[in-house]
Amino acid sequence: MSAGARMTAEMAEQPAVLARLVARADAVAEAVRTVAPRPLTGTAIVARGSSDHASVYGRYLIELASGRPVSLAAPSLHLLYDARVDYGGQLAIAVSQSGQTPEIVQTLARLRDAGARALAITNDATSELVLAAEAVVALEAGAELAVPATKTVTAQLLAFALLARALGPVPFSDAQLHELPAAVSAVLDDPAPARHAAERLVGDLRLVVTARGLLYGAALESALKLQETAAIAADGFSSADLRHGPITIVGEGFPVIALSAGDGPAAADVAALVGVLRERGARVLTIATGAGADLPLPDVTEALAPIVAVVRGQQLACELALLRGRDPDAPANLRKVTAT
Template sequence: MTEHQPGGHMAAEIDQQPAIFADLVSRRAEIAAVAEAIRGRAPRFVLFAARGSSDHAALYAKYLTEVLLQLPAGLVSPSTTTLYGARPDLRDVLLVTVSQSGGSPDLLEVTQSARERGALTVAVTNTPESELNGVAEMSVDVGAGVEHAVAATKTYSATLLALYLMVDAVRGGSGAEVAGIGELARAALDGSVDPVEEAVRRYRFVDRVLTTGRGYSLPSALEAALKLAETSYLAARAYSGADLLHGPVAAVDAETAVLAVTSAGLGGDALHDVLDVVHGRGADVVAVGSAAEKAPAALRIPVPETAEEVAPILEILPVQRLAHGLALARGGDPDSPRGLNKVTRTR
């Protein structure tokens, strides 16, 4: 048996993403069929249920729903159902449950309860045979394949793409903005090797990292903080750029490492002034994204430019590489973070 190399699974799964994206786009018709059923029910409100990395993907879908579909959207608090027994009237509501494993008991209960209360339920999972798929009325297969590393990489990004394809199809789109996403993902990974290595050198000995983004990039900042915390055991905290200036910026100084996710568009434009303030306070800023070259930062990790609503699918890729590199540089194994399991069961 071949001895496991620390981080080998995570590295391989990061590298698989361009091919996974291309395959998922080729299966757009399957997702469009689900979207057509959603259109037929004409929901007036959309709820998303998720945990962990999937919760960040759900937040991304919330932005897509509110901006592209012009529908109000919210994130479910599962404990209101599982612990407190809330049973709201969910007629004319679409509930999308996002779960890589499809096995968390609280998400199963939320989905079953919502269906009983009149919601149209859709499961977005990487496990087509999961119990969640049996509970929900319809399902979308993320199609990322088995993920061996505990830290989610390919399942997270593929979930983003699946959610985008679904929302885009609901609005009558053709998926044109992601037609070449596989090639762009390969360019993002190949083009970020050197700056990611430099970021690993800069961040190797830090203890505290602040991540930030605006708009569509906020979920990427949240996912970045989670990846750094679970693989490198850093004290990582994510803030919206808007919230950062409301108080937390007082804690920013020359000892603070700041990872800013900034892509071309309104969100990136809005973050620029925030980074001016942070950079002016002496923080060591690393900017990631298609607007990184314009950001006031000590180091920039650019990715190819896309429509702003698609950017999170690409901008997270070098962040995953950074988390992987930092974990190894700090003596850890990002495939098996201490105290974590692949499937977390909560209620």
């Protein structure tokens, strides 16, 4: 099997995986409403790696929809420091593609013992994580064999959009949900921008990926994919945080990838930062809706654009790995399941 064949094949499955999950939107909503406390005082999300990046997106959407605070739980607090915290009235959501990561399973159990209602998002509906939860959102993405997560990540992102939809008003319509798989197909059918961008980055050892708001999680995930597959030191920052110190590393010729969606309130801030970076001589590539983007996205509303942007990031990571002589299917020193 040629290098990158598995990752490429699994990326190609994403429109079908997403379409199946959209078709189950009402069933997901019912599962969420069954387990969510009433009244809901807040939500705590437990995850690592790519699942954590999907959770950053989920944090934004769920807080917008529910009107209640959302936190990203720290497993170390519960498993190393034995924190005693009252989670009464909270919905605890644990996210793991395999459902096998011990600390995610154990942390969800701890939160449940502390009063939370427990929900799992996983690709394995028979896993230990499901046994620790009271309800499950099964991704049903099929086996994922390449080490870098692709179809399970976009399915997790969509699962969070469906969870938010179940908890309150969301900034997207059901019609836009149903259009999402076609938007992902459009990106997958247009690999040339990712190939051209990879050619511009092939000699770089370090870069920054930036976004703000709902697209911030997509920036973090795109940076991780570049780290995993192409062995490039890619740092993900919000556009606000990048201004607070890290911008000093961005000088003449330094590569930056900026993500934005034209209809969102964060787009103006990202555009302003791109202008500042270009004045500093940075080489900025944009993943964005609208004309002129280096890696264009279809006209998708900001609330769902992270799902499509992550697919562009996957394409770029795969192309860059191949140009650098690496096999993105099996990056050195990585395993599919990390037993932390």
